[in-house]
Amino acid sequence: MDVSHSIRERTIAENSLVILLQGLHGQVTTVDLRDESTARGSVINVDAFMNIRLEKVLYRDRRGRVSSMDDLFITGRNVRYVHIPDSMNIIETIETQLAKIHRVRNFGASGGRKEYSKKK
């Protein structure tokens, strides 16, 4: 549930819908891949490039064969769909994640080193 340590990843996530996926940390979801295979497991981490790490995964490949995995890493480009759990409100999740980034950004900026110059 930790915000990424990289400023670059934070800004990429902040300005795209990846931040919605980052709010899924710990939830059990299904990821449909580009090659028609599906992976169902709990999300460990999603980074700014939509690379997803899943845990305790039930992986169904495009032939339909099912296998079980402890840990699965999916490259961002191979994602087609991510099923959002019904219990999650999309706008609220996005706003919570944005608030986290906001808090991290203002942490150091108030008394010390600024992340980036606020002058245009």
Add this chain to the structure above:
Amino acid sequence: MEEDERESESERRSAPSQTSDQQTTTETSRQKLETDEDDIETKLDISSDRFDPLLALYSPQVPLPYPNIKCFNNIAEYESFMKGGRGRAKPENVEKRLRKAQKGKADPERIERLKRLMVNNPVEEEGEGSGVKRPPRQRKAAKNVLTRMPLHTGSPLGELNRCVQEKIRVKVHIRTFKGLRGVCSGFVVAFDKFWNLAMVDVDETYREPLLGQALYHEKALTVTRLFEKLKVQETVALSAVENQKSELHSSSSHLTHQTRRTDPKHTQERSEHSEKDKTTLKVTQKIATKPKVEYGRVHTRHVNQLFIRGENILLVNIQQE
């Protein structure tokens, strides 16, 4: 006489670093021997007026007034040092060198500074922070994915934003590596510049990908063909079920229910696409001539909340009310 003194000195010398204060204390303790020692001490003390330089040069231990001073091997060295040669010990340089030497060690002052910056209670910190910040400096407008959504007026993404605001049902065409995979019908809740979509209440109709030769020979899948195929599949299934007359009354009614549901959708599709430059197809003829669908089956499913990566989207079609 001096030599004698030196010898006695070297025997009796104990503590090397003795300042003039210490000299006075040692003086007060022992009386008789003190006079000699006292003499020697004052002779070796640079600041006293009875300083004996010859004695100082030859004595093994001379009390230095500044013990941590830089030592030179000869006067020429001292001279060049004072003239400001390379690496001259200016006060700034000395400090810099000291700081560099201590780089690894934890500076307690720095630790204190960092501790003060630490957030103990985030609500508290924000309350204080925002109260202080607002009068002196206007905060720049926050730019994040939600604030960027309404910014696209006049462009296709602006149209998409309109669909978000007015909650219009849209149909999103999803692509396979070459051509159409299927259609997702639902409401868009959020989007971004990559066309990643967060959708709710999604009905997805899609076809399994064809492999190899079948793909080569098959005509390109279009939306029309997709829904026709779906209908064909279902009528084929329906006819297969109706052939078995035993206990299938409940299921057949279930299936006819399904076909009735797709019918309005299908006719809607046809009316939509008849305006396009695709050939208008007569459904009845097609059903008769089409082979039984064994490969590349068309599926339908419902997903309550779906995130679609923008890379996979062919187009977004607004379903007019």
